[in-house]
Amino acid sequence: xxxxxxxxxxxxxxxxxxxxxxxxxxxxxxxxxxxxxxxxxxxxxxxxxxxxxxxxxxxxxxxxxxxxxxxxxxxxxxxxxxxxxxxxxxxxxxxxxxxxxxxxxxxxxxxxxxxxxxxxxxxxxxxxxxxxxxxxxxxxxxxxxxxxxxxxxxxxxxxxxxxxxxxxxxxxxxxxxxxxxxxxxxxxxxxxxxxxxxxxxxxxxxxxxxxxxxxxxxxxxxxxxxxxxxxxxxxxxxxxxxxxxxxxxxxxxxxxxxxxxxxxxxxxxxxxxxxxxxxxxxxxxxxxxxxxxxxxxxxxxxxxxxxxxxxxxxxxxxxxxxxxxxxxxxxxxxxxxxxxxxxxxxxxxxxxxxxxxxxxxxxxxxxxxxx
Amino acid sequence: xxxxxxxxxxxxxxxxxxxxxxxxxxxxxxxxxxxxxxxxxxxxxxxxxxxxxxxxxxxxxxxxxxxxxxxxxxxxxxxxxxxxxxxxxxxxxxxxxxxxxxxxxxxxxxxxxxxxxxxxxxxxxxxxxxxxxxxxx
Numbered sequence: 224x225x226x227x228x229x230x231x232x233x234x235x236x237x238x239x240x241x242x243x244x245x246x247x248x249x250x251x252x253x254x255x256x257x258x259x260x261x262x263x264x265x266x267x268x269x270x271x272x273x274x275x276x277x278x279x280x281x282x283x284x285x286x287x288x289x290x291x292x293x294x295x296x297x298x299x300x301x302x303x304x305x306x307x308x309x310x311x312x313x314x315x316x317x318x319x320x321x322x323x324x325x326x327x328x329x330x331x332x333x334x335x336x337x338x339x340x341x342x343x344x345x346x347x348x349x350x351x352x353x354x355x356x357x358x359x360x361x362x363x364x365x366x367x368x369x370x371x372x373x374x375x376x377x378x379x380x381x382x383x384x385x386x387x388x389x390x391x392x393x394x395x396x397x398x399x400x401x402x403x404x405x406x407x408x409x410x411x412x413x414x415x416x417x418x419x420x421x422x423x424x425x426x427x428x429x430x431x432x433x434x435x436x437x438x439x440x441x442x443x444x445x446x447x448x449x450x451x452x453x454x455x456x457x458x459x460x461x462x463x464x465x466x467x468x469x470x471x472x473x474x475x476x477x478x479x480x481x482x483x484x485x486x487x488x489x490x491x492x493x494x495x496x497x498x499x500x501x502x503x504x505x506x507x508x509x510x511x512x513x514x515x516x517x518x519x520x521x522x523x524x525x526x527x528x529x530x531x532x533x534x535x536x537x538x539x540x541x542x543x544x545x546x547x548x549x550x551x552x553x554x555x556x557x558x559x560x561x562x563x564x565x566x567x568x569x570x571x572x573x574x575x576x577x578x579x580x581x582x583x584x585x586x587x588x589x590x591x592x593x594x
Numbered sequence: 595x596x597x598x599x600x601x602x603x604x605x606x607x608x609x610x611x612x613x614x615x616x617x618x619x620x621x622x623x624x625x626x627x628x629x630x631x632x633x634x635x636x637x638x639x640x641x642x643x644x645x646x647x648x649x650x651x652x653x654x655x656x657x658x659x660x661x662x663x664x665x666x667x668x669x670x671x672x673x674x675x676x677x678x679x680x681x682x683x684x685x686x687x688x689x690x691x692x693x694x695x696x697x698x699x700x701x702x703x704x705x706x707x708x709x710x711x712x713x714x715x716x717x718x719x720x721x722x723x724x725x726x727x728x729x730x731x
Contacts, residue, residue: 255685285687295687321687325643348685351678386640391631393640434631435670479675518674551674593681 248287256280257349259589261356266581277303278364278589279349281316293321299347302364316347327385337379338397338428339441340488341475342509353549355561355587358509358527360490369529372404374471374490374507376426376443395430395439403445403469420446420466428473435480441473450503452496457503457532467503468495482515505531522548536573542566547587559589614717615665617728618702622709624648628727634669636712638679639689644710653701653713654692661698665714668730 257278265271280300287293296318302311319333338344345351346361356362360374371377379401387394402418422445430439446466451458470493477486487510494503506528513523523546530540547561563585617633619625624646628636635641636650644650655662657673666676683689695701698715705713706723720726 253684283685283687293687297687317687319687325647326641344686345682348682351682351685389632389635389641515672515674518672554677593685 247289251285252283253285253594254280254282255348255350255591255593257589257591259355259587261588262586264584266583276364277311278355279347280304281347281349288320291323293323295319295321297347299363325385327387329384331382331384333380335379335382335399337376337382337399337401337426337443338384339376339426339443339471340428340473340490341437341439341477341486342488343375349591350555350557350593353513353521353523353547353559354525354545355547355559355589356545356563356585358488358507358525359529359543360507370531373492373505373531375473376401376424376471377404378402379424379426391434393432395432396428398425398427400425403447405447405449420448422446422466426471430475436476436478438476439474441471441475443471445469447494450494452494452498452501452503457496457501469493484513484515486511486513503532505529519551520548521551522546536571538570538572540568540570542568545585555593557591559587559591561585561587561589563587615661615668615714615730616717616720616726617665617712617714617730618705618720618724619712619727620705620707620709621723621725623712623725623727625727626725628712630669630728633728634671637669637676637692638671639683639691642689648710651708651711652692653704653708653711654694655698655701655714656694656696659698661714661716665730 259276259278261276262273263271278301282298284296285293297316299316300311300313304311304313315334317335319331319335322330336343342358342361346357359365359369360371379399382397382399384397401424403420403422403424405420424443424445426443428439428441430437447469448466449459449463450467451463451465452467471490473488473490475488490507492505496503509525509527511523511525513521515521525545527543528540530538532538543563543565545561545563547559549557549559551557564582565585566582567580624644636652642650666673680691684691695704698719701713701715702719702724705711717729
């Protein structure tokens, strides 16, 4: 894999001409935000609640520095961010410099969202997605509950990508390098933000398009620390330095026909635990069938499935049956409504361990604004 | 005879009601015709360069002009879907939407003076300052 990384870097250095011409554009500042109201019914693990939320706010700065060179910075704030009240989170999602040679070859340097499956690219662009709550491995506001970074790579630092073909059939590719997901957060012993797995994450996606059909497969390879695998048992702790090899595989498919569109994605995460009777692998699937009623109204039904090992003694899978609608009020304002039924399926291996949770209903309303 | 007369009138009326949409280009673009797929590639921002690697500059018309609806119908995309395609590119930093101009006369003037550009207007407005690279019935 070291050879792959070296070849990748060499290819990039050879390909980029640094003869930038001075054609600066004006600095563009824009962004978007989504406010929501959610009602969740009572379950044994949670109380019924009603809650307003600034789910997400993104502020973007963009500037063309020269012909073919673009700088892009994307700041993200989630969940009523307040340092005073210790709410939410603020992060720099993207800060990259892009060199565009042509459709076939683009190079991005710097912090960026890697191309993995299809939804990862737009998961944060709330004006584009019809959901109040997105398919769960893409929903940052639930990151405390679901280890979303285990399923999809959230950051890369070097990526080449492009599109081949000028007829109906086109091929897409992307290759990238980044850190593993368990970057150190304990600054007293390590430098914050350093990849504690001592490895580089490699990933790629290859895909094809034929008119309104798009499909692709994605892959990442890295090692994660913070997990100690024992026979039929595991411990998760950020101080654990053991390495577990991890491979993510994804497949995505979308198709538009008449006023319908259909999207589906599958992600499976393999861990090489090197111990028997322990399986830390994870799976996620979602599919959505949508219908454009007219230029303003869009409705959908969607199904999500997630299976992972939440506890040493238990696999838990859950299914979400959801439906919703969005209404484009103006070019910049979209209203959304969503209902979801969340169904848990725990599988307990230790008969002495009692775990149960109730299914619950979710109702959400949101307003998404692009400014 | 009456039927023939009626048919002639209908053909005449329909011919006038739906004049052709001309896809026009600056005279320096390196092609003389484009396919529907290529037009969709240009207007969706998937392809941003001509064969000679020079940029494709795309002009749009303001919404609610009938000719615009006909053009996007021909491409097989509604206005809202085209808007979504462009918004995706804008929010990802991957592209800028086509400049939407007020009228067909302004599109003609801009295409004539902007190398590498294309636009669409009613054929009746076309003059020899630009070249036609596609006609939509």
